[in-house]
Structure formats: C-alpha cells, structure tokens
Amino acid sequence: MKKLKEILKKKHLLIIGKTEIERKKFISELIKVVNYQTFRFPKQMKTLDDYVDFVKKNKIYNAWSESQNINAVMEFHEDWLIDNNSLVILDEFQYMEEPWKLEIIRMFLNQIDYKKKGKDAIHLIISQENEDNLVEKLANSLFPIRENERRTKKQIIEQNLKIIDISKI
Numbered sequence: 001m002k003k004l005k006e007i008l009k010k011k012h013l014l015i016i017g018k019t020e021i022e023r024k025k026f027i028s029e030l031i032k033v034v035n036y037q038t039f040r041f042p043k044q045m046k047t048l049d050d051y052v053d054f055v056k057k058n059k060i061y062n063a064w065s066e067s068q069n070i071n072a073v074m075e076f077h078e079d080w081l082i083d084n085n086s087l088v089i090l091d092e093f094q095y096m097e098e099p100w101k102l103e104i105i106r107m108f109l110n111q112i113d114y115k116k117k118g119k120d121a122i123h124l125i126i127s128q129e130n131e132d133n134l135v136e137k138l139a140n141s142l143f144p145i146r147e148n149e150r151r152t153k154k155q156i157i158e159q160n161l162k163i164i165d166i167s168k169i
Contacts, residue, residue, distance in 0.1 A: 001033045007162050008034060008087075012108055012124035016131055017167035020092055023127040026166050027089060036087035036123055043091035048074075048100040060086075081111050085120035094128035102141040105161075109138070112160045131163055 007013065008030070015023050024043075031038055041054050052073050055061055061076035062083065088108070093101060108124040115121040128134075138161075139153040151159070 001030060004030055004164065005033050008123055008125070010112075011160055011162045012112060013126070014131065014134065014161055014163045015125060015127040015166060016129065016163060017165040020127075020129075023166065024091060027091070027125055027127060030125070031087070031089075034087060034123075036085065038087045038089065040089040040091065044095045045090070045093070046095050047097055051096075051100070051104060052077075060084075078107050081107060081122045084122050087123040087125065090124070090126045092128060093126045094130075094132060098137070099141075102138055105134075105138060106141065109157060109160050113156060135161070135163075 004013070015027060017023070018026075020043075039058060039060055042050065045051055045054075048070060052070050055073060055077050056068070060080055061073055062079045063072075063076045064079070065072065090096075090104075096104070105124075105126070108122060111122050135154060135157050138157050145151075145153060145156065149156075
C-alpha cells in the first residue's frame with residue numbers, strides 16, 4: 001500500500017481485476033493509508049445527472065454565479081478540481097455513459113498533467129471490472145493536447161493514469 005500511496009501522489013489510479021467487493025475493499029484499505037479528504041461517489045453511476053447530483057449534494061464545486069444548470073455546475077466543479085488536493089473515488093465506473101465517462105476522466109487527467117511541479121493536485125481512483133480499452137478510448141476521444149506537445153495522447157494518458165490489476169497483487 002505504501003508504494004500505491006506514492007504512485008497516487010503523482011498519478012490517478014484505475015483499479016481492475018477480481019470482484020466488485022474485492023475492488024471496494026482494496027480501495028478502502030488504500031484510503032486508510034492516504035491523508036486526503038475523500039469523496040466517494042455512489043457506485044455504478046450511469047448518467048451525467050447522477051454525477052452532477054452528487055457534486056451538488058456534497059458541494060464539490062466553486063460557484064462563481066447563481067446558475068445551477070448542468071453545464072455551469074460542471075464548469076464550477078472543474079474549477080474546484082484545480083484548487084483541491086482531495087481524493088475522488090469513482091467506484092464501478094464502467095456503467096457510466098461512455099461520452100460522459102471519458103469527459104469526466106479527461107477533466108481529472110488534465111488537472112494532473114497541467115499541474116505545476118511541486119504543487120498539489122486532485123487525486124482520482126476509478127474502479128471497474130477491466131481496463132476495457134479505456135486508455136485507447138481516452139486517446140481517441142476529444143482530448144486536447146498543448147501546442148508543441150511531444151508526447152502522443154496515449155503517452156499523456158499513460159503518464160497520468162496507472163492501471164492496477166489487483167488479481168496480480
């Protein structure tokens with residue numbers, strides 16, 4: 001767990017393998033050794049509305065206007081991600097609608113990729129049954145890269161998202 005704690009400081013984690021119960025238990029053990037405020041989203045979210053409802057309920061966004069529509073809340077939430085050093089858990093995320101799943105993960109990947117050296121960043125743990133070509137799907141989705149970027153989209157994702165297969169631990 002100490003090694004994973006160090007990895008989580010620099011990368012987001014995708015936990016795969018074994019059963020849903022074993023993945024949940026594994027993540028719960030990891031939470032015990034890290035010192036982050038933790039937000040564990042309900043498992044098996046399916047829609048963006050599910051995600052936004054949890055964000056609103058737990059006030060994990062920085063509102064700079066009165067608007068509470070989905071687009072505004074997601075923008076406020078992205079601002080919150082920039083300023084936060086918390087841990088977000090997305091259990092059994094394979095059920096989320098594909099375009100929103102990729103967009104939500106992209107938001108988190110951007111935060112860790114764009115952070116300044118030595119500055120704290122948001123931390124993310126996703127669990128799902130298997131990798132399900134997630135890295136490839138993220139690379140092929142609308143994942144903007146910076147001008148003069150030398151890494152491929154896939155390299156950027158792999159540099160910021162560590163896949164942990166708990167059946168091999």
